[in-house]
Amino acid sequence: MGVSYQAILWNKSKKRYDLWMSLFIILVLAVFVLAQMTLHPSITIETLIIRATAFTAITLLHIILIIGPLCRLDSRFLPLLYNRRHLGVTMFLFALVHGLFCIIQFHTLGDTNPIASVFLSNQNYQEISEFPFQILGFLALVILLLMAATSHDFWLKNLTPRIWKGLHMAVYIAYALVVGHVALGTLQYESKPLYWVMLLGGFVVIAGLQIFTGLREVKRLRSTSEKTKDKFVKVCNFDDIEDSRAKIVTIGSENIAVFRYDGQISAVSNLCRHQLGPLGEGKIVDGCITCPWHGYQYFPHNGQSPPPFNEKLKTYEVNIRGNDVWVDPKPKPPGTFIQPAKLEGSAS
Amino acid sequence: MEGLVNICLWLAAAYLLVGLIFYLVCLVRGMQTIDPDTVGAPVSFRLIIAPGVIILWPALVGKWRTKKPSE
The missing domain is CATH 2.102.10.10 (Rieske [2Fe-2S] iron-sulphur domain)
Known part of the structure; x- marks a missing residue:
């Protein structure tokens, strides 16, 4: 850059992007809340907030991870990429609300430091069915925080594009931790297979698209003439x-x-x-x-x-x-x- | 286990406190040495980079130190 930084360089496209993003999030939240209230009529508002923010964050994370390969397959998806960082920061904010509500609801009632309690309240590391899945979510949240905090171009310039890109590739580690967090949490608290099916479906779509576009890229590199x-x-x-x-x-x-x-x-x-x-x-x-x-x-x-x-x-x-x-x-x-x-x- | 977790949390808190102090120092002087494009940037920009500065302050300290002689 060669001009002064702004908090956000707003333009018409970004405003339109954020408007569509907000409408989509409202739709996701509305559908999820309605479904939860129908399936669990006695659900408390705290549990509803915890689940709704988690579901929205995971949905946004999946969209973020498929935007890249989709754009490589078809340039009509490029508008989705244009302001992906706002999508990323929004996803982090939903994950943060989810994390904070979980800590408040499950880790503030004892005399242990609430954050220490995340690591200490369940130490059954040997049992997969009782594994402290909360820790995986906490670590994913730390990675997402690091990424959201460095999403401004100031960081891109001062960390250098290569380091910045490397740092933001940690989204795949965060995704793996989130998958572990949800899968183990579902294993412990849910008897319905719906969440497993959704998680597995999301993984198949993300992995499939990444592998397919990766193979295409390898093929393209090999086809370069060497005459x-x-x-x-x-x-x-x-x-x-x-x-x-x-x-x-x-x-x-x-x-x-x-x-x-x-x-x-x-x-x-x-x-x-x-x-x-x-x-x-x-x-x-x-x-x-x-x-x-x-x-x-x-x-x-x-x-x-x-x-x-x-x-x-x-x-x-x-x-x-x-x-x-x-x-x-x-x-x-x-x-x-x-x-x-x-x-x-x-x-x- | 409890002792180890508490030590880690105290270390993390101390690290972030140093980051906060560094951020406040940067607001007064230093930011424009680290990156001249921050000159004239609005308050909202300084707020939006605050979490990153508090977390990644060692990266900026290094940059500040290497750039200082030429300023």
Whole structure:
């Protein structure tokens, strides 16, 4: 970034996103509360709050985890990704309310510190049927807190995108802990198989989508041409790239987005400086490469963000021989101008 | 077990207290050394990063120390 931070950089899209998110959450809560009151007419308000916040948090967690692979399968899901961080923070707040109500209801009546009580009230670690599942939920909540607390771009910049991304990949550990928390809790307190079915269904969907998109990515990486000439590697034909779009290629350790625009070709790093989003899945808008995740922009010929922003991408030398596009996989320093390669006979 | 849990909780509380003090110091001076883009940022921004600063203060202390000589 190159401008002062704001708490939230509101725009029309984010407001629309949050409105739809709020409506969805209200719907989930309403359906769940109605179902609980029908199935358990004598349910107390505390138990209802504990269950409803847990259900909403888990539902949001599942949605968060499937947004990424869905976007890779179909770009029509990209709007869901745009403001995923608000979804994440909202999910944490529901999990926090759930955790606080559980601690108040189950751990404040004795003379032990309530948080210590979470770890001490049940120490049957040897018995799977009596395992203290609360601890798993507590640890998941700590991870979610860390992620929510670092969701602002201030942290992305100051922890560096790589560390920030690594930190936020802990969502999978949190998910595993949540699955353990719910599965063991259900085992101890619920005789109906409904919760097991829902948990297993959610796991199958998340794991299935992640594995499927992962395998597709591996296949794509393997399909990259390795035909070399001088220092250049042939990556595709000019016509293989749609106008204002890119082809993503991986040569050695370099993940490169080769863009076609105005009858010419430029190549930059495929990783957005914001959250390492796949730039090659974006398109050229107003003369700039535009990240499909959050709209960060870069000039294709030098990888620099338009002023006042100062993010820079690595750039790569390119040329066109006949109809073939060739890329030198040795990156130039971020922000280096590279003359775009033009198709012979192109007027642009 | 009880002793170990209590020690861990006291250590966590002490760690977070240091984080809180660091955050308050940063509000007065230091934040703009760590990240110049915080200059002119509104109070709401300073509040929204508070939990992160209190939890991850060692990362920012390191950044502050390495940047200080050039300021």
